[in-house]
Each structure stands twice: as structure tokens, then as C-alpha cells.
Amino acid sequence: MSKVKYYYDRETNSYKKIEYRKGRKLRFVFFMVGGSLLSGFLLLLLYLNIPKLETPKEKALQRELAYMQLQYRSLNKKMAHVEEVLAEVETRDNNIYRAFFEASPIPAAHRKAGFGGINRYKKLEGYANEQLVIEASKRIDILQKQLVIQSKSLDEITSLATKKEKLLNAIPAIQPVKNEDLTRMASGYGMRMHPILKFRRMHNGMDFTAPRGTNVFATGDAVVKKAQRSTGYGNLIILDHGFGYETYYAHLNKFKVRKGQRVKRGEIIGEVGSTGLSTASHLHYEVHKNGVVVNPINFYHGDLTAEEYDIMLNQSSIENQSLD
Missing domain, CATH: 2.70.70.10 (Glucose Permease (Domain IIA))
Known part of the structure; x- marks a missing residue:
């Protein structure tokens, strides 16, 4: 129940009840709400147009994001170095090791093939830096596959080397009697x-x-x-x-x-x-x-x-x- 308010009338030397008009009351409410909305809108525009105005939480998130981006760039550099080293090993494997032991070289398409079928990186989509994360994940997966292929190739080379050593020792390679002067x-x-x-x-x-x-x-x-x-x-x-x-x-x-x-x-x-x-x-x-x-x-x-x-x-x- 609203309180009843009075005012003092000097002419009659008495208190009279204050009567509010309905229209005036509605206008007051309207102006109050409108003023609040306008103030809020102006404050929002001011906030959006001040680039360095950030909350402490936003600042912390920005620092964390910058750190993650730095880590991904560092990871990409390390992966590039690993890719160079692995490419050199693969070249030696095909052109020297496998050639020496008469094994067929492994095609580059097989070594560097991606992954077909379902989207392996769907769970990484929908983020602000999704492309950076997805590309890094793809490179890591391909590197892992290349390492597995290279490991199996070296296992095969080891087996071939063992057989080659046995073959070289087994092949008849000397004269069956001493024959230094070749007269026998x-x-x-x-x-x-x-x-x-x-x-x-x-x-x-x-x-x-x-x-x-x-x-x-x-x-x-x-x-x-x-x-x-x-x-x-x-x-x-x-x-x-x-x-x-x-x-x-x-x-x-x-x-x-x-x-x-x-x-x-x-x-x-x-x-x-x-x-x-x-x-x-x-x-x-x-x-x-x-x-x-x-x-x-x-x-x-x-x-x-x-x-x-x-x-x-x-x-x-x-x-x-x-x-x-």
C-alpha cells in the first residue's frame, strides 16, 4: 500500500492531501526508464569506442591468448625443423640405404599422405584461432605418420643388412687352395x-x-x-x-x-x-x-x-x- 502524502496550504492554514494525476505519474515513469536506457546506450557507445578499456578478466584472457599464439608459433618452428631433418633421413633412406640393399624406395605420396574419411579436427572448429590450431594438429599427425613409416623402413633395412652381411660372408669368394703365384x-x-x-x-x-x-x-x-x-x-x-x-x-x-x-x-x-x-x-x-x-x-x-x-x-x- 502506497504512502499518503500531504502538503501545507498557507491560505487555509491546513494540511491537504497530495493528489497525483495518472498522466503525470506515467510521464515520470517513462522519463525515468527512457533516461536509464539512454544513459546505458551512451555508456555502451563510450565503452566500445575506447579500445584500451578492458576489464581485468579480459586483460588476463588477452595475455593468455597472446601466450598461446606465441607457443603455437614456436611449435610451428620446431615442426619445420623436424620436417627438414626427417626429409633428409627419408632422402638417404630411399637413395642410399634402400638402394644399397636392393629394396624399392617408398613413394613420397605414401610418406606424406594425409588422413581420409571423417573430419578428425571437427572438435577444434568454432574457436577464434581454429585455423592455427587445426593446421598445427594436421602437421603433428602427418609427422607422426611419417615417423612410423620411417621406423618400419629402418627395421626393414636392419633386417636386409643382416641378411646382406650373411650373404657376403656366404658367397664363395676365395681360391680353395693357396695359390699366391697363380701357377696351380x-x-x-x-x-x-x-x-x-x-x-x-x-x-x-x-x-x-x-x-x-x-x-x-x-x-x-x-x-x-x-x-x-x-x-x-x-x-x-x-x-x-x-x-x-x-x-x-x-x-x-x-x-x-x-x-x-x-x-x-x-x-x-x-x-x-x-x-x-x-x-x-x-x-x-x-x-x-x-x-x-x-x-x-x-x-x-x-x-x-x-x-x-x-x-x-x-x-x-x-x-x-x-x-x-
């Missing part, structure tokens, strides 16, 4: 007259003359596949080098290894003799690749210089009589 090579690979059968036939290896009892060496790392007497070959050792390579050592006088034994290149496996179809003390040496007989002259790179190789090549090409 008696007969080469090719069509030769057989000394006992007296007709020309294929001579599948090379004959090295040496006194009975001369040491015979394994020409590469291998496992002894056979060490026993054989028709024609006499006492025969067959070494399985793996990777499709086998070597034959025939007409031996004595075995110094047994079947199943592992041997290293240069290890003594037997002695020169003249057993089987043989006319003199010598070693008959063969190299087989994937079951096919090949010329042993191509497998002496481990102990012959280029000049020595030419001399032996010329000697092995002479169609003389073989010793077996």
Missing part, C-alpha cells in the same frame, strides 16, 4: 678332353694342382652337406652356403670336417688327393648356384687383384686337358 690352376671351366675317358666333355669346375696333403679351404661360410666318397669325384665335400650357393671339393685325400658341421670362409676342410677318376694329385672345385653349375672364375674377388684375375682368366680359358 691347371684346367678351367668349359669343354675339355677327359684324361681317362679320352673324349671332350664339359668340365664343370676348375682344377688346382697341389701336392697330396695340401690344405683345402672353405671358400665361404657354409654347412657341410656331404663329406663322403662318390663315384667319379672320389672323396667329395659339398658345402651348402645358403642363398642358393653350393661348392664341390673333389678327389680329396682326407676329410677334416663332417656332415652338418658349420664352417667359416678360410677354414681347413680337407686335403688335396687323387681319388676317383683322377690322373694326378689335384683339387677339382665347382660352384653351383640354384642347382646350376657356374664358372668358379667369377668367385675369386676376395683374394685376387684385378691384374691377378686377368691372368687367371686367361689361364682358365685355355682348352687343355683336364686332370679328371
